[in-house]
Amino acid sequence: MLKVTIDNHTIEVEEGTTILQAARLIGGAVVPPAMCYYSKLKESGGKCRTCLVKVAQGSARDPRPMPKLVASCRTLVADGMVVQNITSPEVLDTRKAIVEFLLINHPLDCPVCDQAGECQLQDLSYDNGREGTRFEEAKRTFKVVDIGDKIQLHMNRCILCYRCVYTANQLTDKRSHGILYRGDVAEISTYIQNDITNDFSGNMIDVCPVGALTDKSFRFKNRVWFLKPMNASRSCSKCSGKVTAWLRGEEIYRVTGRKDQFDEVEEFICNECRFDKKELTDWTIESPRNIQRASVISQNHYLKAKNPSVILPLENRTVSMEDFDKEINNELYS
Amino acid sequence: MERKILLKHLDVPGIRTFGVFRSTGGYRSVEHALKNMTPDEVVEEVKESGLRGRGGAGFPAGMKWSFIDRKSNKPRYLICNADESEPGTFKDRYLMEKIPHLLIEGMICSCYALGANTGYIYVRGEYKYIIGILNEAIREAYDHGFLGKNILGSNYNLDIHVHSGAGAYICGEETALIESLEGKRGNPRIKPPFPAVVGLYGCPTVVNNVETLANIGFIVNHGGSEFARYGMGKSTGTKLISACGNINNPGVYEIELGLSVREFLYDPKYCGGIKNGKELKAVIAGGSSVPILPANLILQTAAGAERLMTYESLAEGGFVSGTMLGSGGFIVYDEDACIVRNTWNLARFYHHESCGQCSPCREGTGWMENVLHRIENGHGRQKDIDLLVSIASKIEGNTICPLGDAAAWPVASAIRHFRHEFEEHVLHPERCGRNEIGKLENVES
Known part of the structure; x- marks a missing residue:
């Protein structure tokens, strides 16, 4: 050790x-x-x-x-x-600079982006970003393209993390998804406009930290913070069938993998579970997913806040972060 | 009397061919090494010679060789890095074009020392005609039994292949070069592991510059201690310097390390002074990546000592008042050169060549180019200058490979030493009547 x-x-x-x-x-x-x-x-x-x-x-x-x-x-x-x-x-100073680099060519179109609310870049810039921008030039732009009938690619939002490339290489058999060109005009693309048709291609959406790869069956349907994430399962011949179903009322708006506290899926799921099973009858709803305090999904579910007369330094707070999270989850699902 | 190692027989007619090269003593080192020396003895001689990598970083070659993983059962490879793409550097091209057998000879000795049975020469894509020259030289070496199976009757086998790049500067970075050689996208790998442990096809690999390998023959023939008698201090041997810009005699010169910068710049044997009797303004001493120095600091260190062409002397003063010997691309600017325009030109190059893998370099190089373009075209503001310094400082040291540093240093150093010129450009862009060196209209036919 x-x-x-x-x-x-x-x-x-x-x-x-x-x-x-x-x-x-x-x-x-x-x-x-x-x-x-x-x-x-x-x-x-x-x-x-x-x-x-x-x-x-x-x-x-x-x-x-x-x-x-x-x-x-x-x-x-x-x-x-x-x-x-x-x-x-x-380290903090450098991180701030890196966030600035990541954002200079990012369209900052969060208000119309499906990823808003569960975007890692959004969280990152909230924690480490600067208020204004020092970048005044035109941002680089790309056309929106469909890669297959399930996934849409907004290259403008991409931060070239290569996660989807590794997903395509490691989960799917034929390699048809990769990076074209070089430098800041490099782009995610498929081999000669090929469709991505593999059974596990939908996982590229889950691993994307930003809104570059989005689920076409969910686009503009709802905002994530209006939905309640529930653990759901079904017996599936291709994958474990353990997913997160995102509900509003009695309706399932979308299905994703179950993400842990570091925003990584616990298990990759198949396209059938993700795209085709959108009825409540398809699934056994098990329990609510835990939502972290920092998540925008917890909005409007704050603790009954009191106006403090003295602003206490963080370490003197009486409520611990863990208790705070618990109470939010209780309130959200009560 | 100046002493030469590499270009000694340059003027012998037909030196490019095997027969003439052999008659000047060529390939003697291969015979000597294979018959009288063990591979470890060759490595020891190279260590003793103090030979430092000629590609830019100046890392001791013998030490690099000793890192190679000798315990693994995998095959070992030697790669000759001939992807010479640094603006201002053209020494390897000259060497390969004029005396290709010098490289082949050095590679055979080096492969023998490393226990490699396959060597690759990765040639820059733009050097198409060089590939023909190298292939011809390799064919001749095969014909005379210096390559192939059982070289000179020993049980040592070696094949050398020439591989062409496809025109990417980044493939001169050793791990990107290996990726490219494997047929992949030329993205630098994340280190560690270093190529000496996990290199080409996952096997232990050494990547050396053309000029480094070309020196090995001499070291094997005469011994490391003899090589170390050339040069000065820890900068042993000679160095090819490719001089260009506003000088009377642009070209490739072999100098003994330790020559003073002033002599190199003004002696008619070398650069021959500034063209048209102009004043010296600045020098980039080691290829476009190294910091630019103004006239006073390139001729003398900040402490007032004479600046010499050695790794140590040029680096004296750190980046505040020093620079690097780098790859030996010596670019000279006269008083008419516009530093802003030239810095923009370099920034444009690095922007174009960034591989786009890691964010500081991918985004930062483009941003710097944009801001410099704005200043150069009369739309700059004073705060842009500090913005550039800030961007450069955030790229430097935070990237996967040294391309980020190479992009940041020229901009940071230009502003450090010529801030007034940037400020003048912001205030009165129309007054700058200066120009860019290397542009076609400046070249007299």
Whole structure:
């Protein structure tokens, strides 16, 4: 076992663990954000640079700090390593710059984007973005294209995380989905306008951190924060049949994989479950999904707030984050 | 008397052919290595020579070789990086065009030292005619038993293949080069693991520059200590410098490391001074990626010492008042050159060549080009200059490969040393009558 200290939390992890995975084991605020890394996809990570952290001590054997910030998703833990994430102003400053880079060519069309409310870029810029913009030039634009009859690609919103490329490579048999061109005109595309028809292609929508790949059967139907996510299941011959059904009243608006607290699906699901089973009778509804306090889905479900006469520093708050989350979930589903 | 290692026999007619090259002592090192030396002894000689990578980073070649994973049972590869695409650098082209056998000879010795049975030469796509020259040289080497099975009667086998790039600067980065050689998109890999452990086809691989490999023959023949007697301090040997810009004698020169910059710039044997009797304004000393230095700092260090053509002397003062020897692309600007326009030109290049894999480089290079374009065309504001500094500082060090740094350094250094010129461009863009070096109208026919 290797001992690693991240933002003053020490934890023992197995050999071969990355800094990001170790941080996720600790949990809470020390987890660096990850826009391109996806634990279920091999080779993913290292590209978006939002998870850069400072290694203040390389290992117990060689205590020198690493000269540059490192991508925590691809850097393995060494015994006695000391990592700084939110305790390093340099890391936060760099993260702010990375968010700015990611946003300069992003259309910022959240009001008409289906991903709004569950967008990782939205969350990231809420936490690390700057208020104004320093970018004044025209943003690069692409035409909206359909890749198959189920998925629509808005290249304008893409941050080139490569997650969908790895999904297509690793879940589907024929490789027809990849990156064309180079630099800031690089784009996600399919081989000579091929349709994506594989049974598991819909997972590209789930892994997309932004609104670049959207579910055509759900487009403009509803906003995610009006829907209630429920654990649902059915017996399926292709996948586990364990999904999240998004309900409004008695109607299922869409079906997605079950996402964990790091926005990664627990299991990939097949297209039949995702696109074709939209009746309540298709599914056994099991239980409500847990919603995190930070999620916009919890909007209008705040605790009965009191006006504080004195603004307390965060650490002096009487209600813990966990209790806060619980109460929101109780209220939401009561 | 100037001493040369690489271009000693340049003027011998027909040196490009095997017979003439052999008659000047060519391929002797291969015989010596295969018959009298073990691979480890060759590595030791290279270590002792102090030879540093000539591709730009200046990493000691012997040390790079010693990192190769000798425990794994996988085949090992040597790749010659001939993807010379750095603006201002054209030394490898010259060497391959004039004396291709020097490279082949060096590669055979190097492959033997590393225990590699396959070598690749990855040639820049634009160097189409070089590929023919190299293939001809390789064919001759096969014909004379220096390549192929049981070389010179030993039990050592080696094949060398020439592979053409497709016109991407990024494929000069060693891991992108390996990806490209494997037939994939030329995106740099995330390191570690380094190629010495996981390289081409997942096997231990060493990637060396053309000029680095061309030096190996001499080291094997004369020993590392003899090589180390050339040059100065830790900058051993000679270096090919490709000089261009506003000078009287542009071209490729082999200099012994330790020559003063002033002598290189003004001696008629080398650059021969600034063209048309103009004043020197600035120099990019090691290819477009390294920081630009104004006339006073390129000739003398900030401490007042004479600036020499060595890795150490050029780097003296860090990036505040120093630069790098880099790949040896020596670009000279005279007093009429417009720094803003030239910086924009470089930013445009890096924007075009960014692979687009990681966000700071993909977005930042385009942004810098846009802002510089705005300033150059008279729409700039004072705060744009600080914006550029800010963008450059956020790209630098935060990217997967060094292309991000290479894009940021020229912009940051141009503003560091020529801020007044940027400010002048913002205030009075119409007054700038200066021009861009290298543009066709500046070249006298």
